[in-house]
Amino acid sequence: MRVLPVGEHALLVELGSAPETEAFHAELLRRREAGDLPPVTEIVPAARTVLLDGLARPLELAGRLTTWTVEPSAVTGGPETEIAVRYDGPDLAEVARCWQVAPEDVPGIVGGLTFRVAFCGFVPGFGYLSGLPDRLRVPRRTTPRTAVPAGSVALADTYAGVYPRASPGGWQLIGTTDAVLWDQDRDPAALLAPGVRVRFTSEEPVAETAEEQT
Numbered sequence: 686m687r688v689l690p691v692g693e694h695a696l697l698v699e700l701g702s703a704p705e706t707e708a709f710h711a712e713l714l715r716r717r718e719a720g721d722l723p724p725v726t727e728i729v730p731a732a733r734t735v736l737l738d739g740l741a742r743p744l745e746l747a748g749r750l751t752t753w754t755v756e757p758s759a760v761t762g763g764p765e766t767e768i769a770v771r772y773d774g775p776d777l778a779e780v781a782r783c784w785q786v787a788p789e790d791v792p793g794i795v796g797g798l799t800f801r802v803a804f805c806g807f808v809p810g811f812g813y814l815s816g817l818p819d820r821l822r823v824p825r826r827t828t829p830r831t832a833v834p835a836g837s838v839a840l841a842d843t844y845a846g847v848y849p850r851a852s853p854g855g856w857q858l859i860g861t862t863d864a865v866l867w868d869q870d871r872d873p874a875a876l877l878a879p880g881v882r883v884r885f886t887s888e889e890p891v892a893e894t895a896e897e898q899t
Contacts, residue, residue, distance in 0.1 A: 686698060686700060686709075688747040688751060690743055694743060695738040695739070695743060696736070696740065696746065696747055698737070699733060699734050700734065701733075703733065704815075705755070706730060706732065706733055706734065706735060706803070707803045709735055709753075709755050710728065710730040710735050710804075711880065713728050713737070714728065714763070714880050723741065724739070724740075724741065725739050725740055726739020729804075730879050732803075732804060763801065763880045763881060764880070765881070765882040766881060766882070766883055766884075767885075767886050768838075768847065768864045768884070768885055768886070769886050769887075769888040770792070770795075770861070770886065770887060770888055771860050771888050772788075772791060772859060772860040773861060774838065774859040774860045774861065776826070776859060777791060777859045777860070779857060780840060780859055783823055793887075795845070795859070796885055798884075799816060799882055800817075800845055800883040800884070800885070801816060801881070801882050801883070802878060802879050802881045802883065803844075804879055805877070808867075809867050810849035810850075810867025810875045810876065810877070811846060811849055812846065812847070812866075812875075812877035812883075813846060814845040814846055814877075815843065816843075817840065817844065817845060819843065821843075822842060823841060823857050825842070825855045825857070826857060828855075829854060829855030832851055832853065833851065833853065833858065834848070834861070835848055835849060836848065836863060836864070837858050837861055838860040838861060838862055838885070839856035839859065840859060841856040845883075847862060847864065849866035
């Protein structure tokens with residue numbers, strides 16, 4: 686761990702790995718909830734860092750942080766939300782091939798996992814959801830798509846994610862959802878925030894009527 690001052694009222698904590706960063710962020714949230722952390726305006730995690738902003742005495746806290754011992758397995762608790770998914774993505778068969786299962790087995794595998802928003806970025810409302818074990822690691826596409834539809838549910842490396850709006854992307858698309866990930870008229874605007882646990886539930890496609898098929 687390395688703790689760096691940022692301006693007059695912030696600290697940037699650098700960690701050695703994504704699991705360490707996630708565990709450290711969870712510990713910060715736990716201590717803040719318990720009243721064991723000095724007042725802080727924002728706690729912003731990234732892939733390998735956590736920013737603490739709005740501290741009255743950042744250097745005093747910096748000395749304390751370096752004495753913490755946080756195990757990656759310490760990631761527990763947090764609010765939980767469910768996202769209903771239609772498993773109709775164009776890369777579903779490719780993901781199934783990587784996992785050496787049938788495409789119809791993918792919903793059960795994904796639905797049996799609990800993900801956690803490790804950090805946010807890329808576009809407003811996009812959460813990087815940790816939770817795929819190493820044995821289910823999925824490579825990014827060799828050639829990214831120039832346009833991925835909003836609501837696409839995707840996997841890459843050991844992360845899952847949902848595209849809040851149409852944008853380029855190189856993740857493997859396994860399904861779609863009607864969940865609104867970002868709404869500037871909502872408070873909070875983002876459905877997913879760091880620390881939130883996410884469960885994907887399977888939504889059966891609506892059958893077409895005879896009239897729609899003609």
